[in-house]
Amino acid sequence: KNEVEQSPQNLTAQEGEFITINCSYSVGISALHWLQQHPGGGIVSLFMLSSGKKKHGRLIATINIQEKHSSLHITASHPRDSAVYICAVRSLTSYNTDKLIFGTGTRLQVFP
Amino acid sequence: DGGITQSPKYLFRKEGQNVTLSCEQNLNHDAMYWYRQDPGQGLRLIYYSQIVNDFQKGDIAEGYSVSREKKESFPLTVTSAQKNPTAFYLCASSLQGWGYTFGSGTRLTVV
Numbered sequence: 001k002n003e004v005e006q007s008p009q010n011l012t013a014q015e016g017e018f019i020t021i022n023c024s025y026s027v028g029i030s031a032l033h034w035l036q037q038h039p040g041g042g043i044v045s046l047f048m049l050s051s052g053k054k055k056h057g058r059l060i061a062t063i064n065i066q067e068k069h070s071s072l073h074i075t076a077s078h079p080r081d082s083a084v085y086i087c088a089v090r091s092l093t094s095y096n097t098d099k100l101i102f103g104t105g106t107r108l109q110v111f112p
Numbered sequence: 113d114g115g116i117t118q119s120p121k122y123l124f125r126k127e128g129q130n131v132t133l134s135c136e137q138n139l140n141h142d143a144m145y146w147y148r149q150d151p152g153q154g155l156r157l158i159y160y161s162q163i164v165n166d167f168q169k170g171d172i173a174e175g176y177s178v179s180r181e182k183k184e185s186f187p188l189t190v191t192s193a194q195k196n197p198t199a200f201y202l203c204a205s206s207l208q209g210w211g212y213t214f215g216s217g218t219r220l221t222v223v
Binding site: 004035041043044048086088097098099100101102103104105 | 149152153156160202208210211215216
């Protein structure tokens with residue numbers, strides 16, 4: 001079983017819909033990252049969380065440390081949001097490094 | 113603008129040849145990483161370096177080698193000992209506790 005699990009694996013939506021992507025992890029963590037990977041392959045860091053909630057534009061990320069769960073929400077989705085969204089965690093056993101453990105990603109397609 | 117530059121974007125290699133992937137950053141980050149991505153799998157750590165002239169093996173280091181002679185540069189060599197080198201390779205850097213920056217990746221194909 002992977003230490004970081006994401007759901008769903010694939011997601012399709014109509015433009016304007018509210019999107020939720022979930023991430024569950026089984027290890028103790030010091031931080032959780034949400035990343036966006038576009039078809040060309042490059043990855044952009046969206047959020048780094050250690051508690052609570054963060055918002056940037058139409059994107060909202062939340063984390064519940066006790067339940068070992070995080071969600072990424074996209075409000076008013078748009079076709080340009082189509083990408084693979086990846087959850088990654090920095091485990092407490094990473095010691096003094098920023099090594100991450102990655103989920104397998106959620107592929108989102110938003111249709112006009 | 114600060115960032116990470118990976119080159120080349122696409123690379124073809126004949127079986128039995130070594131090939132070196134370039135990664136350069138101008139972010140003044142101490143730590144740099146190489147990850148491999150295969151279809152349907154999460155990124156896996158090949159090597160990482162937290163300081164110049166020092167690097168550590170990740171989870172899948174066999175068949176790869178790295179060097180860190182300068183803070184800005186962390187090249188990855190895929191050797192002929194790597195049995196299945198066809199993959200997408202991503203370089204990243206971090207300033208501890210302040211998040212990650214990723215490169216745009218190199219897609220390596222063995223022909």
